[in-house]
Amino acid sequence: MQQELQSLPRGLAEDVAMNLVMVARLIDEDPETAYAYSRIALRLASRVAAVREAAGFAAYGNQKYSEALAEFRAARRMTGSAELWPLMADCERGLGRPEKALDMAGAPEVSKLDKAGQVEMRLVAAGARRDMGQLDAAIVTLQSPELASNATQPWTARLRYAYADALLEAGREDEAREWFAKALESDKEGSTDASDRLAELDGVEFVDAFDDSAEDGAPAPEGDSDNDGDSGSDSADAEREGRDER
Known part of the structure; x- marks a missing residue:
């Protein structure tokens, strides 16, 4: 990424790098904020492959599959790498096109993937089979x-x-x-x-140890009592008076 950013003016490169770092830091715990940072980086340096890839991951993490697919395609055109191929196929699944994902699983690009990428492609293909109701084929695929x-x-x-x-x-x-x-x-x-x-x-x-309501004999919440007599009314009046004094 640093090498790609060297083509930018120094100040701009620093701004883009900061936004990309925030995308990587937040993509799992706060995908919406990560997406916002990715859009800033994209606005600053849309011709940098690392920026397009980060924007794709951020969109993918927010289930914006059409947008993610477009960004992954752009990054792939810039780098010529097949690394993003499984993610692109999974975007096709997300868009309701499992047949397209299966076509991609049989494409020549898969042979260019490393072992991790090939396993990822297998997972996507199996998911596409399940999307199409071909459960036995999904099992065999895995x-x-x-x-x-x-x-x-x-x-x-x-x-x-x-x-x-x-x-x-x-x-x-x-x-x-x-x-x-x-x-x-x-x-x-x-x-x-x-x-x-x-x-x-x-x-x-699993029982929540801090959930008192799960215990037998737990007291009923206030206001659920069947007693509608004067004592309840007097208590409520006293409480209101106390709040007024504060």
């Missing part, structure tokens, strides 16, 4: 050497999770539980909710 490997890679948890989720939708609950457990085992960063899904399958219910 069956791969990467899924069968015992090695843990950055994509392992998400791949196993997607496979477990597809199995569960297909009614293969025992297999789904096995793969959710495998997903949890490899999910060191907590990128999935595999633990929650396992708990659901095991019938475990």
Whole structure:
């Protein structure tokens, strides 16, 4: 990114860099604000590939798939890289065009992706199959050497999770539980909710320890009493008088 920004005047480059840093910092916890920063960077330097890519990620994080796709395409034209191909395909899914996503999964660009990109493309293709109601085909799509490997890679948890989720939708609950457990085992960063899904399958219910209303014999909230006598009215009058004095 720094190399790309060197083509800009120094002050402008610093402003653009600051906005891109904020996009990266906020994209997960506050996607709307990240999107706002991306629009500022885009207004300042729309001819910089890193800016178009950041704008694409920010739009994607806010489910603005048409806008994200346009930005990813622009970044790809500038760099010639196929790195964004899976994200572009997933944008097609988001726009309700799973057939287009599947066409992209079979395109020559996929062979140019690294292993992580190819796994991501497989996940997108499986999602497109599910969008089209082809659940068995989605399951087969996810069956791969990467899924069968015992090695843990950055994509392992998400791949196993997607496979477990597809199995569960297909009614293969025992297999789904096995793969959710495998997903949890490899999910060191907590990128999935595999633990929650396992708990659901095991019938475990979580109770909020701070929810007093869940306890038996908890007192009814004020105002719910059936007693409409003078004592309640007098109490309310006294409380109002006290507020007036304050």
